[in-house]
Structure formats: C-alpha cells, structure tokens
Amino acid sequence: MYVRMQRRSFSRDYWATQLLVIVLALFSAPALADVPEGSPAAEALQRAEASVIRIIGISEDRRTFDNTIGALDDIQAQLELDTNQMQFLAFVSPDEGKRNTGRQATQDIEAWLIEVSKREDLYDAVKAYAATNPTLYGEQERLLAHTMRDYRRSGMELTAAQRDELTKLEKEISRLGITFEQNISEDETVVPLTRQELSGLPESFFDNEDMKRSGDIFLVGMSYPQFLPIMDYCDNETTRKKVWLAYKRRGGQRNVAVIENIIRLRHQAAELLGYAHPADYETEIRMTKNAATVMAFYEKLRPLVRVKAERDYEEFVAAKRGHTGDQEADLYPWDHSFYLNRLKKTNYAVDSQKVREYFPLEGVIDGLFSITQSLYGLEYKEVTEAVRDAGRPLWHEDVRVFEVYDSETGERLGEFSLDLHPRKNKYGHAAQWGLAQHKVWSSDNRITTPVAALVCNFTKSTPDKPSLLTHDEVETFFHEFGHCLHTILSEAKYWRFAGTGVERDFVEAPSQMFENWIWDADVLKTFARHYKTGKPIPSELVEGMVRARHLGSGMLAEHQFYYGLVDMAYHTMEPGEAGFTTKIGIDLFNEIELYQKVPETHFQAAFGHLTGYQAGYYGYQWSLVYASDMFQRFKELGMLDPEAGRYYRRTILARGGTVDGKDLVRGYLGREPDISAYLAHLGLNE
Numbered sequence: 001m002y003v004r005m006q007r008r009s010f011s012r013d014y015w016a017t018q019l020l021v022i023v024l025a026l027f028s029a030p031a032l033a034d035v036p037e038g039s040p041a042a043e044a045l046q047r048a049e050a051s052v053i054r055i056i057g058i059s060e061d062r063r064t065f066d067n068t069i070g071a072l073d074d075i076q077a078q079l080e081l082d083t084n085q086m087q088f089l090a091f092v093s094p095d096e097g098k099r100n101t102g103r104q105a106t107q108d109i110e111a112w113l114i115e116v117s118k119r120e121d122l123y124d125a126v127k128a129y130a131a132t133n134p135t136l137y138g139e140q141e142r143l144l145a146h147t148m149r150d151y152r153r154s155g156m157e158l159t160a161a162q163r164d165e166l167t168k169l170e171k172e173i174s175r176l177g178i179t180f181e182q183n184i185s186e187d188e189t190v191v192p193l194t195r196q197e198l199s200g201l202p203e204s205f206f207d208n209e210d211m212k213r214s215g216d217i218f219l220v221g222m223s224y225p226q227f228l229p230i231m232d233y234c235d236n237e238t239t240r241k242k243v244w245l246a247y248k249r250r251g252g253q254r255n256v257a258v259i260e261n262i263i264r265l266r267h268q269a270a271e272l273l274g275y276a277h278p279a280d281y282e283t284e285i286r287m288t289k290n291a292a293t294v295m296a297f298y299e300k301l302r303p304l305v306r307v308k309a310e311r312d313y314e315e316f317v318a319a320k321r322g323h324t325g326d327q328e329a330d331l332y333p334w335d336h337s338f339y340l341n342r343l344k345k346t347n348y349a350v351d352s353q354k355v356r357e358y359f360p361l362e363g364v365i366d367g368l369f370s371i372t373q374s375l376y377g378l379e380y381k382e383v384t385e386a387v388r389d390a391g392r393p394l395w396h397e398d399v400r401v402f403e404v405y406d407s408e409t410g411e412r413l414g415e416f417s418l419d420l421h422p423r424k425n426k427y428g429h430a431a432q433w434g435l436a437q438h439k440v441w442s443s444d445n446r447i448t449t450p451v452a453a454l455v456c457n458f459t460k461s462t463p464d465k466p467s468l469l470t471h472d473e474v475e476t477f478f479h480e481f482g483h484c485l486h487t488i489l490s491e492a493k494y495w496r497f498a499g500t501g502v503e504r505d506f507v508e509a510p511s512q513m514f515e516n517w518i519w520d521a522d523v524l525k526t527f528a529r530h531y532k533t534g535k536p537i538p539s540e541l542v543e544g545m546v547r548a549r550h551l552g553s554g555m556l557a558e559h560q561f562y563y564g565l566v567d568m569a570y571h572t573m574e575p576g577e578a579g580f581t582t583k584i585g586i587d588l589f590n591e592i593e594l595y596q597k598v599p600e601t602h603f604q605a606a607f608g609h610l611t612g613y614q615a616g617y618y619g620y621q622w623s624l625v626y627a628s629d630m631f632q633r634f635k636e637l638g639m640l641d642p643e644a645g646r647y648y649r650r651t652i653l654a655r656g657g658t659v660d661g662k663d664l665v666r667g668y669l670g671r672e673p674d675i676s677a678y679l680a681h682l683g684l685n686e
C-alpha cells in the first residue's frame, strides 16, 4: 500500500512530501479479528474486511481479473477514500483530539494492511487467478505482476513462523514510525535571544505575529519563517550557530532512540526476507533496483561536484574573511545561507529582501495558476465558499479549495486545497498530499477524481503588508504544485498506478522540473510585480538572480549527497550500539562536506524522510537527472508553449506509474535519458 505524500528535499532543509507511500510491501492488510474495537477506522476497516472475504469466497470457475485483482485495487482505493481525510488531520488539524485520532487511525490501518498482505486464503485466491495464465495487457498485466511481487516481498514464500515474526516486526515499525513523526511535529524547541543578538534581521522578522516574547527576549522557534531568516540575515555568528545547533537537535535524544529502534527492526525484517539489508529491499522496486546502483551513482557524481564545491568554499571563505575582518575565519554550515545572501547582494546586485517585494502571495498564486492553466489546458475555479456552505468541514480558516477542469472538454478533473501558512502543531515543511487518486472502479466502471492538498509554511500577511514570498518559497510553491498536477492529471485506471504512484526515485522529477519556470525572465515577467507599485520585476534583477543561481551549488549538492549517504549508511550497515546513527552522521559529515567540524548534533531525530522515504533520499538527486533532461524540450520549444505543455501532460503526467519511469521518460524524449543536462543544472560547466 502506498502513502502518497511527497516530501520536499532538504536543500536548505526544506522538504517536499507526498502522502501515500508504499506502506509496507504490498498491500498489506489486516484481518477482521484485528480491527481494534473502538478504532476511529473501524467502520472503514470492516468494510474493507468484508470485501476481502468476498474475494476469497469466489468460486474457482468464476474468478476473473476484475473480481480478484481489480477488486483488491478497489479495496485500497476505498479504504483511502474512507480514511485519508482523518489520517491527514494528524498533520494539519489545530485540534489535538483530531490529530490523535488521525494517528490512531493510521496505526490501525497499517496494522490491518500488514495482516492482509500475509493472509494465506487471500494469497491463494490471487494465485488461483494467476494460475489460469490469463492473457493480459497494459495496466492489468502490470497490476498482476506487481501484486505477485508484493506478495513475495511481504513474506508469502516464508514459513508460517517466519511470517509471524515478520508481521510482528512490521507492526512495531509502523507504530514507532508514527511516534517518530509525532515527536517531530510537536517539538517545541525555542532559542531565547535579545534584539541585539538578532542584529541584521529585517523588520518583517519581528512583526511576525507568531513570534513569542518574554519581556525583551524573543523566543525564536524552529518554523521556517523564524529559522530561515536567521540563517539568511543574522550577522551575529554566535546567534546563527546557536540556532543552527538547536535546529539540528530537534526531536531530541528520545527520537534518536526511536529511529534507531526502527532501523534495527528494518534490518531484521530485511534479513528474514533474504535481503542483504533494508536498502536492497527498498530499492528493488525502484529505478535503481539495488543499493549498489545508488552507491555507484554517488561515486560517479562526487568527484565531478567536488571541483565546484571547492571553488564555492574559497568564494564563501573569502566573503566571510572580508566581512568579519578575521583572516583566519573558517566556514561552518551556519554560514552558508548568510554569505550566499551577502554574495548575491555584493557581487550580483541581488537583494533577496528586495526580490520578495515582487512576490506577494496573491500575485504568485495568479501567476502559477495562469501558467499551468494555459500550459496544460486547464481551468481552476475557487470553491472555498461553496464547500463551506455545503457544510463540508475544512480543517482551518486559512484553507482554500479549487476545482480543476479541462478547458477543452469542460470535464471536471479533480480538486486541490491550499494551506499555506505556519501554525502551532502543523506539519512544518512543504508537502503535497494525494488524498484521493484517479480511479476507475472494477466493480462498476465509475470514475473517482483526484483530491490533493498542498501544505506549506509561508510567511503570513500582516495588517500593513501582504505575505511576501522569498524566491526560495516561490520555488517551493511551484515544486509542490508540480506534485499536485501529477496527482490531478492522472488518467490511470488503477489506484495503484495513479498520479504519483510511480517509482519512488522518479516521483520528484515532475515537480523538480517545474522549479525551472521561476528562473526564466519571460515567465517571471508575467506575474512578478511589485506589491506597492505594480511594476514588473526589473530585467537587471532577474539577470542577477539567474547569474547567481549557481552560487554555492557545489556545496549545496554535496549537502544533498550527505543526507542521501547517511540514509544509505543507516540502511546498509549493521546497526551498532546506542547512538550509532549520531556517529555515522558525524563521520559522514566530515567525510562528505567541506565545512569545518561542528559540535555534536543529531539531525536524524527530526529527519522525517527516515520514515516512509527510508533508503530513498538519494531519489531527489536521481530524479533530478530525469527532471533536467525532460526540461530540455521546454527549453527548446518555449516554457509557455501550450503544445509542449499538453505533450508533457499526455506522455508523463497522465500516465502516472502505468509503465516504468525509464520507459516513460524514453517515450517522452524519443531517445535515451542523459546526464549532461543535470550537470549543467548544477552549474558544473561554468
């Protein structure tokens, strides 16, 4: 089963998230006895359970694709429709009770799925159908093959005793995973700082209504609108260091213990299933197929990127020495954003605070909407009021809802919501949740249209100033919207392959590709207007931004390699004593990044990718190769060219996971994919 939530990569420690992940192997499902009484998901699980029993009860001579394999897909889609809203509230509801209910529901559903994936009688039913050697094509052939593969991966070829052991492990991993996420989103780290210690920050930082104070002391929290400006603008290094260290210690030692337990259990589960380690288990069903391919990918890239990273390091150290007057000064990770901003200003005439003035949120939404509507042939209609009037509850007053129509046929394609500002206990990064997938029901050919939600944490407006997005935030918005359209424009028949139901290391490609739009002068001219004067963004400013795009790109790429390699190390190396994740984190930091050594932290305690995306962080760089290559076509034909947009919609977005990612890209490109566009994207050729 998948939880389709895309997490954004940590470049600058953002992520992008999507919620339906491959939950455990297959479609793991629990049996009736296991639907806990009083579970918030009880009704949905009983309904799913009844459907499972129905599949098992079909007589041999009447067994068909639709009533067996198709019906299994129906069960998962139905369970998602019945419970996804409830599960989603765990991440976004201001109400603690609802968050708890959502988490409980997720835990019960995952437990049920684990059980069902290991039910002998259901497996027998599927095998009986497979044994008829049916002639299948396209999605159906793929769905049967995936179902059989999932059964193997969920341990159906093990002995009963081994399978019981595996079930126990998987349930414990699921339970601990939910605790891990909860500890992250409810972390309340603050750093008390005086106004003087916060020198260099823009006024908007202090105006923020979410900024807590105790007398003259500011209690700086770890949300993006508080954390990122300190990294970007605080000219007091001691403050930057203090806040950076606090950020890298979120989740605390208790979450270090939780994630280490999870990793240990994953190693045990992988071993039971006959894999060398969890990384081989996880990558088997992705583009890379095994951990060795991932490691070879990094080995090939690292020396290429190192050349640029060394140049970056020199440039940044020189900037720091010039700024501080200390000719011995060295570079630390809490310096990167600060000197990046300074260099942009001094060497490229790009003042990030000035840039923001051209990106008022409403203008960005208008721009994003008109670009995507004309590129892909769509029309969006805001229905927030109608939804409220109809009595459908929205989880917060900030939330806006839009319907998506095909502009040629008038067909209603789906719906998405925007929840864009931070608040207490809300999911802290940027993510897209696919709440319902495109689906043609095997039972009666009815079509369900997709529902997506974008959850971001952009600065709010104040009474005298609209919400002004940084260029990074605009990029994040476009990125997440790329996931959203992947969900909405799906034409896959089966839930399993709909929208973002692609290989995990391909899922970021469409959204990464869409980031390029906000680096194009002609595109920016269509919507970037000064919030006071309405004047379009000056060409010189855009030119400076584009020239500065590759500032520090080598070091940033190495930072991404670091996250990916830590994740791989956790899932390939035998777990050690308590604290082994911290040790690996420190050792690899010193090996992979050029920065000076830093005091001990445990960033993994708040590294949410470790649950759901495990052994998968590399996918951001991997899919960037495909994103960069796919983008070439737009570069040649025009970034606002509707023909290019419709071709892309048809050949990539509409098809979801109905074929392997590699074949998808090959079909779109009309040639083999190539790495050169990716290397140019990093600015390695300069």
Ligand SMILES: [Zn+2]
Residues within 6 Å of the ligand: 006, 007, 008, 009, 015, 016, 017, 479, 480, 483, 508, 511
């Ligand atoms: Zn993403």
